[in-house]
Structure formats: C-alpha cells, structure tokens
C-alpha cells in the first residue's frame with residue numbers, strides 16, 4: 609500500500625500577473641497532519657483551493673501536478689479531472705473546511721438542509737430517513753446536540769458553526785481534509801476545543817489533514833510535517849519537531865518568535881519587521897532578503913532553491929549548495945537574532 613495519499617509537485621498558480629503560488633511540492637502521508645504556515649497573502653489559501661480544484665478565475669494553475677493516491681488503484685491526476693469525476697473527487701476524496709464558517713454556510717438554510725444537501729448531491733440513492741440519521745450522527749460526532757439540526761447558522765456560536773463545517777467535510781468519509789484557518793476567528797479556548805475535536809476525529813477515521821494557518825505555534829502542536837510559505841513558495845519543509853528544535857530559514861525563526869506558545873509561557877515577542885512581497889511584482893533574488901537580518905549581497909541577486917539538509921528542506925542561500933558545497937557559512941549563522949528564543953541553527 610502506498611503511504612502517500614496526496615503528492616503536490618512543482619505547483620504554480622497565478623491570478624493574472626500575481627504569482628500567488630510558485631513551484632510548491634510536498635507529499636502528504638496517509639493519516640498524517642501537514643501544517644502550512646505563513647503570513648497573510650503568502651499563498652496558503654490559493655494552494656488549498658488549487659488542490660481542491662476550487663480556484664475561481666482569474667485564478668489558474670500554470671504548472672505542476674497534484675496526484676491523489678487511492679488505497680488501491682492508480683494515482684488520480686487531480687488537475688485533469690472534469691465533470692462527474694471531479695464532483696466525486698471533491699468531498700469524497702478531499703474535503704475542505706473554509707476560513708469563515710459564516711460565509712461558508714448558507715445563512716438562509718438550516719443546518720439540516722445543508723447537511724442533507726451534501727448527501728442529496730453525492731449519495732442520491734440515500735433515503736430522506738437515512739440522510740437525517742447520518743446528519744444527526746455527524747452532528748453528534750463533532751460535539752453538537754443533534755437536537756440543533758433545525759437551527760439556522762446565525763443561531764449558533766462561531767465554534768458551533770465551525771463544527772458544522774467540519775461535520776459537512778466528514779460526511780463522505782474523505783481521505784484528506786483541508787482546513788483553511790478553521791479557528792482563526794474563534795477565541796483561544798474554543799480554538800483548542802476544535803483542534804482537539806479534529807485530532808480525535810482524525811484518530812477515529814484516519815483521514816489526513818492539511819492544516820493552514822498563520823499561527824505557527826498552533827501548528828507545531830498538531831502537525832507531523834510543516835511547510836513554511838513565504839512569497840508564494842515553500843521556504844522550509846520538515847517535521848514539526850525539527851522545525852521547532854532546528855529552524856533553518858530566517859523567516860521561520862522570525863515566525864517562531866512572533867507567536868506566544870499555546871502553552872502560555874511568557875516571553876517577549878518579536879515581530880518580523882517589514883512586510884511580505886507584492887506577488888504581482890517580479891522579484892530578483894530571495895523574496896525574504898529585504899526583511900532578513902542575515903541577507904548578504906548574493907541574496908538580492910540569486911533566488912535560493914529548496915535544498916535538502918539532513919531530513920529537512922530549506923530555500924536559503926546560507927544553505928544553498930551552489931554557494932556552499934560543503935556546509936552553510938558559519939560566520940553568517942553566528943549572527944543571531946538578538947534576544948530571540950528560537951535561533952537559526954546550522
């Protein structure tokens with residue numbers, strides 16, 4: 609059996625001149641959690657939409673491939689799916705929980721109707737009674753009293769609305785659930801409850817998760833693998849443990865120092881000065897260079913490749929074998945972020 613459920617290879621997405629996702633590759637293991645972190649506008653949602661084939665014009669995949677690997681059978685070329693095949697792929701293979709539950713749910717339809725609709729569309733042979741039973745079962749699974757099935761979204765709290773979306777995503781027992789900032793609008797306690805819920809469901813049903821958020825500390829707690837995005841690219845990719853213990857990209861270090869830990873230890877926070885690049889403009893060199901405390905001349909000229917180092921990958925000239933065939937330049941690495949809890953490591 610193939611242990612990979614989804615492979616994304618050299619994927620690029622553009623909205624006209626805006627290159628929102630560039631050359632992104634990753635492998636998602638069956639039942640694993642991949643966290644994708646990065647500041648607003650770095651291309652996270654665009655990547656999620658491309659994987660689900662939910663991009664709206666002018667959004668367009670310009671290069672690369674997305675392969676879904678069924679438990680048995682040949683890989684499915686997701687970008688080539690059309691019509692009925694595409695409809696079957698969505699929800700059943702890969703389901704998505706969107707950023708804002710209020711926008712994703714239809715405000716004029718009851719929770720019952722919205723859950724039933726998933727089955728009416730995808731399981732037309734189900735009877736009304738079966739749909740009702742399954743819908744109630746799903747609500748129960750995500751911790752909502754099935755008695756609330758007749759409620760309209762505005763009668764539910766933010767946390768409950770998000771749970772309804774999670775229930776809908778799980779309706780057809782998908783292999784992969786993509787969660788795009790599912791807890792951002794919620795307070796910290798509710799966030800934690802929802803994360804625990806997702807983790808519990810994942811253990812029960814064995815689906816893999818792509819979890820997207822700007823909150824790196826949260827991802828470190830729940831992800832097996834982490835991809836850090838900047839300016840439309842993945843700049844660091846590895847296990848959560850390695851990323852926390854040995855962050856290599858200066859942007860990852862900056863992100864780690866920008867968030868309080870979820871465990872609530874007190875520490876001074878250091879935001880990353882400057883702002884992310886405008887993706888509609890052509891960038892020469894590393895797009896993080898203008899904000900990078902370690903940038904040297906070459907960083908403004910050469911774009912670093914995502915290179916493997918031990919078990920991780922990093923796109924930073926300090927590690928680029930074209931410049932440093934043997935190992936990273938120690939002198940550069942020794943210039944640390946002052947007062948930072950997390951340091952760049954060699």
Ligand SMILES: Nc1ncnc2c1ncn2[C@@H]1O[C@H](COP(=O)(O)OP(=O)(O)OP(=O)(O)O)[C@@H](O)[C@H]1O
Pocket residue numbers: 623626628646647648649650651652653654655665666667822887888
């Ligand atoms: N429909 C669209 N039309 C044109 N440009 C878009 C569209 N959607 C996103 N973009 C641009 O694509 C880039 C990536 O945006 P995206 O929403 O994917 O980033 P993100 O990391 O998910 O940000 P956020 O966390 O704020 O959602 C940005 O420059 C954004 O302005």
